[in-house]
Amino acid sequence: MPRRAVLALVAVLVVVVGGLVVWRSSQSTTALSHALELAPAGTSRSSWTDWEGVRREVGAEVDASSSADDVDAFVADAFGADLTSMSALGTSAGTMQEELGLSPATISWELLAQSGDGAVELMGVGDDVDLDDVADRLDGLGWTRPDDDDDVWVGGTTVLASVGALTPELQHFALLRDRGIVMASDQAAFLEQAVEVAKGDADGAGDLAGLAAGLEDPVAAAVYSGDYACEHLAMAQADDDAQAEADQLVAAAGGVHPLTGFAMGLLPDGDVRALLQVEDSDDAPDDADARAGLASGPAPGQGGDFADRFSLEDASAEGRVVTLDLRPREGEYVLSDLTSGPVLFATC
Structure with a gap:
């Protein structure tokens, strides 16, 4: 082949390969993983609600013009379907x-990101939310307007109490118009730090974002750091008899390795996916086998068997991540039940 033709072929291959890399990279970014990239580094526990997805799941027609009672009724219906257990806004919706001009009837998604330093509520907004109107409402209700539009609106407990039934996480606000995000926290100083992350001026929770991408587009999800998962999902939460039974079951399964991350999400088809990340990819296949066995047997500390709650549809390992695909039994609230301990198949 002539040299010129070879060079042309190489150039084409470079473009194609580069395009594939970009395409694959874009496919790995989900709404949840993007939201986690906007959350502060050090986030150990995050709770996700895709409110657009929730509205689709229950067939709700609520919007910006809906009454407070209609919005509360929508949230109640969604709660009954285990779609809102991860939300911090349920009791504040109406x-x-x-009062505020935004709610679960109009926001796109919600992420509550928590760490030892504080908590921040992130809300994605689209055309259904007029942030200029939200700003005017905050001003009229007593929040202190910042000098710059995207800085922190300071409120506090007194302002919050004067408005009505609102979660403490809504004490202080930031309206990031160019990013389509509203942020809130019960600590003004922590919110200021979180705003820097959302603006791209500080690092976010990229480690959790990478893991969460494996959930694809859940309607609701919890994503934990390894330290948080190993403490709060641990069998140490159970009584002595349950711990002794768990030790025997883990030993019989061949043992498991400590987790460096955990995520569980309720998918749009009603299935639940659990992602369990270990430190070494060489350990993941063995962990997949062991944790699949644990997820198919007794549930000490929870009562009964896991099979009473769900069927295990698939277990696999890729890289450092073990994936368990679960199909809940009718009437079982798998996501809300198994994102707090003790959870045997998520033990460290």
Whole structure:
């Protein structure tokens, strides 16, 4: 082949390979993983609710013009379907709709990111939310307007109490118009730090974002750091008899390795996916086998068997991540039940 033709072929291959890399990279970014990239580094526990997805799941027609009662009724219906157990806004929905001009009826998604330093609520907003109107409402209700539009609106407990039934996480606000995000926290100083992350001026929770991408687009999800998962999902949460039974079951399964991350999400088809990340990819296949066995047997500390709650549809390992695909039994709230301990198949 002539040299010129070879060079042309190489150039084409470079473009194609580069395009594939970009395409694959873009496919790995989900709404949840993007939201986690905007959350502060050091986030150990995050709770996700895709409110657009929730509205689709229950067939709700609520919007910016809906009454507070209609919004509260929508949230109640969604709660009954285990779609809102990860939300921090459920009890605030009607008041938010009436007083603030944004609520679970209009926001796109919600992420509550928590760490030892503080907690921040992130809300994605689209055309259904007029942030200029939200700003005017905050001003009229007593929040202190910042000098710059995207800085922190300071409120506090007194302002919050004067508005009505609102979660403490809504004490202080930041309206990031160019990013389509509203942020809130019960600590003004922590919110200021979180805003820097959302603006791209500080690092976010990229480690959790990478893991969460494996959930694809869940309607609701919890994503934990390894330290948090190993403490709060541990069998140490159970009584002595349950711990002794768990030790025997883990030994019989061949043992497991400590987790460096954990995520569980409720998918749009009603299935639940659990992602369990270990430190070494060489350990993941063995962990997949062991944790699949544990997820198919007794549930000490929870009562009964896991098979009473769900069927294990698939177990696999890729890289450092073990994936368990679960199909909940009718009437079982798998996501809300198994994102707090003790959870044997998530033990460290």
